[in-house]
Amino acid sequence: MAVAVKKWEKVEKNVGVLEFQVGEAEVTEALDQAFKKVVKGVSMPGFRKGKVPRAIFETRYGVEVLYQDALDILLPIAYSQAVREANITPVDRPEIDVVQFGKGQEAVIKATVTVKPEVELGEYKGLEVEKKDFTVSAEQVEEELANLQKSHAEIVVAGDDVAVENGDIVFMDFKGFVNGEAFEGGEADNYQLEIGSGLFIPGFEEQLIGTKKGEEKEINVTFPEAYHVKALAGQPAVFKITLNDVKRKQLPALDDEFAKDISEFNSLDELKADISNKLQEKAEQDSKNYLEEAVISKAVENATIDIPTAMFENEIEVLMNDFKQRLQMQGIPFDAYVQFTGASEESLKDEFRGQAEARVRTGLVLEAITAAEGIEATDDEVNVELAKIAESAKMEVDRVKSILESRDPELSNLKNDIKTRKTVELLVSSAK
Known part of the structure; x- marks a missing residue:
């Protein structure tokens, strides 16, 4: 043309x-x-x-x-x-x-x-970031072991004369009243609830502590101001409950048999060593993530940009669409989610605004640093990245490349990812 x-x-x-x-x-x-x-x-x-x-x-x-x-x-x-x-x-x-x-x-x-705004870069090399300790302690290993122990606990009947404690599982009938009138959705028979889970209205679970099997009790609570049913939001309520049963978690002994039962290891010491190694790997990744986020944040803070509102609004739409897709993957229709939570599309967009602005600002600054430093993605780096994708997808490299090129003939997105990664590595390697 x-x-x-x-x-x-x-x-x-x-x-x-x-x-x-x-x-x-x-x-x-x-x-x-x-x-x-x-x-x-x-x-x-x-x-x-x-x-x-x-x-x-x-x-x-x-x-x-x-x-x-x-x-x-x-x-x-x-x-x-x-x-x-x-x-x-x-x-x-x-x-x-x-x-x-x-x-x-x-x-x-x-x-x-x-148009896309010009970025006036400030200092982005040699940035000072606060040191943070990611060393794995013996206490962390023991805590992780305790979590494993709890996850493999046996649920047993607590007994007729046992008072409810935090962590117990109770089975109860309840009926809720506001201003003396029963309300829709406030009634259930033999409902199962773990005390301390925080699933019920604040104050409800705590008032069950000390109750015994067969007892009846009135529980007084106030619905949160942000409760999803607007007619109940902020309203005081009374729940009449009957405690049908109490069950308790019986923890297994922490010994070699426990290690054999839940893992491929033959001893508790081997299991602990594996937990320690995995926590150390996580700590190293956390440390890497922390350092990257810290230097990027400072580089962004040092830059000056006048960003058009349209860029923020476009990013909010991207985040909103991602959110809807995640709900769909979980089998939750968006309309049902809105009805259940009391949220709206506009209120969700408002929640995404801060994240959208941070993403746009960060992307522009990293792009400007990439250009200032003349950072490029080499053919070898592109081939390495294609090989990683192919291995992950269990496909031939040529097939992966063909699929990506059908959507992005120049492989611009892949190359931009590589350039951004190299830019972040530059910031981290020069940080103090």
Whole structure:
């Protein structure tokens, strides 16, 4: 397509006007396509529907009726080409002003475009970060071992005269009342609840402690102000309960037999050594993550950027779509989630706003550092990354490459990931 940029001029910090022209031949072709589309629905005496000759159509209706459809056909491709020629990166939909468009003419278009902002980098090498200890202690190993012990506990009946303790599992009938009236969803028979789980309204579980099997009790609580059922939010309530049964976790002995039962190890010492090794691997990864996040955060803090609102809004939409997809994977319809939690699409977007702004700001700064340092992804690095993906997906490398290139012919996303990783490594290696 014959597209020529006449002028690109900034009118604000991140907004400019892009003026470009499209050749007469391209305009004619767009008008031809528009006519073929429009004429299908045209009926005229003496002609079958959709078979009206072009000259008669234009005499009757005027060529101008084709202009909007022709522009819809022409503009997307012409605008994209003009953007590439002007070497700018739009971050929002443009505002289009058609200066000239007509049969037998070149088209002249002005587009008001919001573009990616320029980043004024501050210090990003030799950054000082607070040291943090990730050493694995003996207490952490014992705590992890205790968690394993609890997860393999046997549930036994506590006995008729045993008072409920924190961690016990109770079975109860209950019925809830607000202002003396039973409310919907506030009743259950033989409901199972682990004391200390925090699943019930604050204060409910604590009031069950000390109760014995067969006892009846009234529990007084107040629904949270942010409770998902608006009619109950902030309301005091009384629950009448009958305790049917109490069960307790019986912990297995921590010995060699325990290690054999739950693992491939023959002794408790071997199991502890394995726990220690896994905690150490996690600590090393946590340390790496902490250092990366710390230096990135400081580099971002030291940079100056005036970011267009559109970039934040676009990122919020990305986060929102990711959230909906995760719900779908769990088999939870979004409408059901909203109804259950009392949230709304707008309130969720507000929650995502801070994360979206941080992601946009961080991405821009890392991209600017990558450019400033001339960091590139080599062919060897791309091949290594493709091999990793292929191994993970249990596919041939050529097949993986073919799939990725079908979506991204230049493998730009993969290369950008490599460049970003190298940029973060540069920040970390120079940090103090």
